[in-house]
Amino acid sequence: MIKLGIIYFSATGATETLAQQIEQGALAVDDVEVMRFLIDKRLLIDGRFVEQDVLTQLGKCDAIIFGSPTYMGGVASQFKAFADATSELWCEQLWANKLAAGFTCGSAPNGDQSGTLHYFFTLACQQGMLWVSIDAAHGYTKHNINRLGSQLGVVAHVNAEGVHETDKATANYLGQRVAVLAKKFNESEFQ
Numbered sequence: 254m255i256k257l258g259i260i261y262f263s264a265t266g267a268t269e270t271l272a273q274q275i276e277q278g279a280l281a282v283d284d285v286e287v288m289r290f291l292i293d294k295r296l297l298i299d300g301r302f303v304e305q306d307v308l309t310q311l312g313k314c315d316a317i318i319f320g321s322p323t324y325m326g327g328v329a330s331q332f333k334a335f336a337d338a339t340s341e342l343w344c345e346q347l348w349a350n351k352l353a354a355g356f357t358c359g360s361a362p363n364g365d366q367s368g369t370l371h372y373f374f375t376l377a378c379q380q381g382m383l384w385v386s387i388d389a390a391h392g393y394t395k396h397n398i399n400r401l402g403s404q405l406g407v408v409a410h411v412n413a414e415g416v417h418e419t420d421k422a423t424a425n426y427l428g429q430r431v432a433v434l435a436k437k438f439n440e441s442e443f444q
């Protein structure tokens with residue numbers, strides 16, 4: 254059984270919608286279990302992420318997918334508090350060789366969401382993790398996903414109607430891709 258963790262912050266539900274899509278995509282793959290954690294106020298005290306149990310559960314995952322709305326061109330402070338709490342794992346590289354991926358959204362089609370994905374990528378590398386991209390070239394994919402042309406991770410645009418359907422499909426695809434790759438990686442000799 255492959256374990257996939259999704260850790261994210263969402264204030265008004267758009268990032269949560271993407272997280273749900275990622276979960277559904279992953280669960281479409283056999284023998285995959287998903288643990289989804291919303292960074293809500295119960296996990297934060299005085300701006301610090303305090304929930305050790307979540308870190309322990311994520312430590313048991315084969316892959317971890319990071320999510321945050323884009324705030325001022327980067328991750329929300331709630332996600333950053335989580336990231337800072339992982340510094341305790343960094344010294345011994347306890348998450349090394351887990352797969353990692355990321356998703357974000359913004360109210361502008363290009364609202365500097367890529368800054369958020371670059372931060373997730375840096376965090377993954379600091380933890381010795383292996384980044385999973387989106388293998389769908391904008392305008393050339395048979396899957397009809399990635400309409401905003403981000404291969405670093407899921408970028409979604411949110412308007413009054415909610416998250417764009419194609420962006421939801423992109424999130425679903427990334428969940429499936431991470432699950433498939435985690436299974437392959439688990440079966441390989443390199444771990």
Ligand SMILES: Cc1cc2nc3c(=O)[nH]c(=O)nc-3n(C[C@H](O)[C@H](O)[C@H](O)COP(=O)(O)O)c2cc1C
Nearest residue numbers: 263264265266267268322324325326359360361364
């Ligand atoms: C403090 C703040 C900063 C924001 N900065 C950006 C931004 O830089 N780019 C962008 O496209 N949207 C920005 N937004 C819009 C949010 O990313 C957008 O509303 C998103 O859907 C919220 O996600 P959620 O529903 O998961 O909370 C910002 C919103 C807030 C509250």
